[in-house]
Structures are given as C-alpha cells and as structure tokens.
Amino acid sequence: MKFSSEEILETVGMIAEDKLDIRTVTLGVSLLDCSDPDPAACARKVRRKILAKAAKLSEKTRFVADEYGLPIINKRISLTPLSLVVPVADPAAFAEVARAVDEAGAELGVDFIGGYTAMIQKGETAIDRALIAAMPGVLATTGRFCASVVLASTRAGINMDGCYAMSRVIKETAARTADRDGIGCAKLVLFANPVEDNPFMAGAFFGTGESESAILVGVSGPGAVRRALQKLGPEADLGQVAETIKKTAFKITRAGELVGRAMADQLGVSFGILDLSLAPTPAEGDSVGQILETMGLAMPGAPGSTAALMMLNDAVKKGGLFASSSVGGLSGAFIPVSEDASMIAAAEAGAITIEKLEAMTSVCSVGLDMIAVPGTTSEETLAAVIADEMAIGCANNKTTAVRIIPAPGKDVGDSVSFGGLLGKAPVMAVSGISADIFVRRGGRIPAPLQALTN
Amino acid sequence: MEKKKKHIIVTVIGRDEVGIVARIATSLAGQNINIIDINQTILGGELFAMTLLADRVNCSLSLPEITARLKESVEGMALQVTVQDSEVFQYMHRV
Secondary structure (H helix, E strand, O other): OOOOHHHHHHHHHHHHOOOOEEEEEEEEEOOOOOOOOOHHHHHHHHHHHHHHHOOOHHHHHHHHHHHHOOOEEEEEEEEOOHHHOOOOOOHHHHHHHHHHHHHHHHHHOOOEEEEEEEEOOOOOOHHHHHHHHHHHHHHHHOOOEEEEEEEEEOOOEEEHHHHHHHHHHHHHHHHHOHHHOOHHHHHEEEEEOOOOEOOOOOOOOEOOOOOOEEEEEEEEOHHHHHHHHHHHOOOOOHHHHHHHHHHHHHHHHHHHHHHHHHHHHHHOOEEEEEEOOEOOOOOOOOOHHHHHHHHOOOOOOOOOHHHHHHHHHHHHHHHHHHHOOOEEOOOOEOOOOOOOHHHHHHHHOOOOOHHHHHHHOOOOOOEEEEEEEEOOOOHHHHHHHHHHHHHHHHHHOOOEEEEEEEEOOOOEOEEEEEEHHHEEEEEOOOOOOOOHHHHHOOOEEOOOOOOOOO | OOOOOOEEEEEEEEEOOOOHHHHHHHHHHHOOOEEEEEEEEEEOOOEEEEEEEEEOOOOOOOHHHHHHHHHHHOOOOOEEEEEEEHHHHHHHHOO
16 A cells, blocks of 8 residues: 555544644735725725635635545634724724724634734834724724734834833723633734744734735644654653654644645635644643643643753754745744643643743743733733743744733632633733833833844 | 545544445445555454545545445444545655
C-alpha cells in the first residue's frame, strides 16, 4: 500500500483522539476601496464588499472539511483596519460601519470578524480617537466584530498615552458587558509589533501590504504533540523531545497546508499564509499547558516553564517551516489562560501568576492572553501591565499582546465564564503596588536600541 | 471537486467479529468504489484494524455520504469507521 497502517492509524488517531483540527480558515478582505465620508455610504460599501468576497466562505469551508475528513472549527474574516476605511473623525460613523460589518458576518454565518483596528504606536489621529471612543459601545453591542489597537513597535517605542487611554476603554467595555462577565474585553487585543496576516482572533486584521483577498489558515494540534511526547517517555533527553515536536509539527502543518490550498482553490483567491501557532481550546487534551506537563513540569508556571516553552515554540517553527512555504501570521505557541484546561488549573492552584506569565511571553506568542483580573483593578495599574507587555515585544523585536478582562464585581477566588472557545478563567491577583505617577506622566517611551543589545 | 485522483483511505477499528471485511467490501462495491489495496490485522489478539485504499472516481457520492453508508453496513458492530481523502496522508507522511 502507498501508506503503512501505522501512518494511517497515526493520522486517524490525531484527528479522532488528539483533536487535531484546522482551528480557523480566515478570509482576509481589503476594504481600501470602501472609504466614503458619508457614514451610511461607507457602511453600505463595506457590507457589500464583505458579502461579495465571503459569499461562499461557509459553504466551501464545509465542503473542504467534508472532502478531506479534516474538521474545520471556525470560519472567520479579517478586514483592513477600520481606521483606514472610515475617513471621518466621528464615533457615530464608526458605530454605524461596525454595525454593518457585524450584520454582514451574521448573514454569512461566520464566527468572528477582525479589523476594528487602529494603529497608534506613535500617535493618534482624530480618526483614531473617534474609533477608540466608539469602541466600548461597538464591543458591547456587536457579537462577532473584534477590535485591536497597536500601542507599540520596535521602531516607534511605546505610546504611553495610548496605554492609559486603552486601559480606560477596557474598564468601560467591562462595565458595559458586566452582565456577561465583561466579555467585551475578550474581543479586544492590544499589540506591540502585530503581524498583518494573522488568522487568529481577536487580533486579526488584514494589513495594507496584503492583496485584495487571501486565505489565512490557523491549525490546532497541541493534543497531537502531547501524544507524541507521551510515547517518547520520560527517559528521552531534551534533544529527542525537540526532534519529536519538530516531526509532529511538520505533520500538523501539512494538514493546514492542504486545507489552505484547497480553500484558496475553491474560493478563487490566493493562499495567503499558514499560521503554525499551536492554538489550544478548553477541551480536555487540546492544551499547550499539558505539553509542558508531559515535558516534565508538574504544572505550567513551575520553574523551567520559560525554558520548556522556548523549546516548544522553537521546535514547532522548525518543523512547520519545512512543511509549508506559506508560513506567516503569529506562528508560535499560545498560552491563553481561559482557553487552556491546564492553564486554568494552574491559575486556580496558584501555580501560575501574571508575573510568571509575563516572563513566559518573552519566548512565545502572543502575550498576556485571556487573563481575568479583579474588577477593582485601577486604570493606572492596567495601563502599567499593558506597558510591561508592550516593552517585552518592543525590546525583543517580536509580537506581544494583551487581552485582559477586569471582571466586574469579581475578585481573586472568583472566576469568569465566557463559553465556547473563550472558555473560563479564574480571577488572578494583580500587584497592588502603585505605578500611578509613572503612568500619568504620559508621552512616549522612545524606541529601543537595535544594536548593543545585551 | 475537480481532481485527477479520487483515492480514499478507509479505516475501520474496533472489536473483531466475523464478516467485517465482507460487509465493508460489499458496501463499497454497491457505491461503485474500487478497492486498490487492503491491510487487515488483529492487534493484541482482539482489536480489529483495517486500512483500505480505494478509488471513488466512478462514485458520485460525497465523502460524508460514503462514510454514512459504510457505517450503516457495519451497524450494530463496535467499530469506528473513518473515510478520508488519500491526499491527507500524502501530505502528512510524505515529503
């Protein structure tokens, strides 16, 4: 036979038992031709463009999943940052266009749409300010439209006024979605050095260097990596562990490559990128934290977690890059707290803290992700936590992000629950030591040196 | 879908019983699907495992429909049946 029974059974087991799946097929759509100073006309053009480009996204996603017997969990759309599309500095205009986007998404049956986005790493325009002013309302009243704001980059430094402003937006968004544990904040990502071809939410947007439309694919196979490491046993040295991760990542990536090519072919658009990130879900066995446990840590957050995560992330990339010529997006290991059963357990047990997570984000993508903190956390403290994470991205020339939920009316010991892929998160303690004066200084932290980098 | 090859891999795993291969083969024949290669073994003395390569170029049914018919053919038996395009295996196991 062309394939051995072992090979076939391995793949079948990866899908059936280890939950190997295609996390998302995301269609990037440029909205650069939809700009119009009349908000109603702009909303109409945006809606028409989305409906035209993604008309067959749901149907073709189902077809490809059926045809290859590979589950595809989400279908999504990423858009040109809306700050570049709506040319008027009026929050009401952004609210109107956002509503049109959300309605188009509902009509098409897509799971999420990304692109309620502004890039203010160096400063804000009047338009950016209008987009941000409308953001809490948009996040509270739309179901699928996700927001992101770029606050820092290696070349621009950190916009501290932006960090402070966004901490206020986060608090207001939490308050406006208080009846659902502040779920609005789960749809808002703050970035340093974002990528423009990210298929994952909530931080996806389709950058200005992209084509008219392209397929962006994200795979999910932490369970398959864990299974391979379990088979390897505890005696194998770390070189063998890395080798096993590489081989498994290769296979997972190939599945994504196949689906990406088929989707692009079916929709008649180019295959943009394949994102190698091992994206976990709250489902048992679909966990990045459990890979760290299989590597030999009692829980994620134990000493050694940063080293183990660095190795995992690096090996995934080495295996994945050989498997596809279209690697892009974030391509790292995700460690969201609420979306990973093992990370949830570690946070509940106090094994993992925000400070340890922050250290781990220096070696993985993407940052402090899906972290619930007490609802009473001050705007200044939130801004300082955001700034710390931006600094890690800035100084290390990598993407980092913050998706944090100051859970209304909740404190350490409580938990928040969002359901679905967003999962549930125990409320984690934030240091009570003040950074108020530092944050209130405002201004911009200059771009870090690119040489003499020790 | 326009494709040159229409090869599928059928995998059947579960409790061994008399007649599994016969039922699967009959169902495939009924759907005008041609078996190209077949591997069957009993793992650990009791677990039935079969992998089968077949050509569905003359079958107009979709993959989920083929799967449903195969599952129907072994209904009542403790078996797990999966059907996938062989390209999945080509991609994952061959450089």
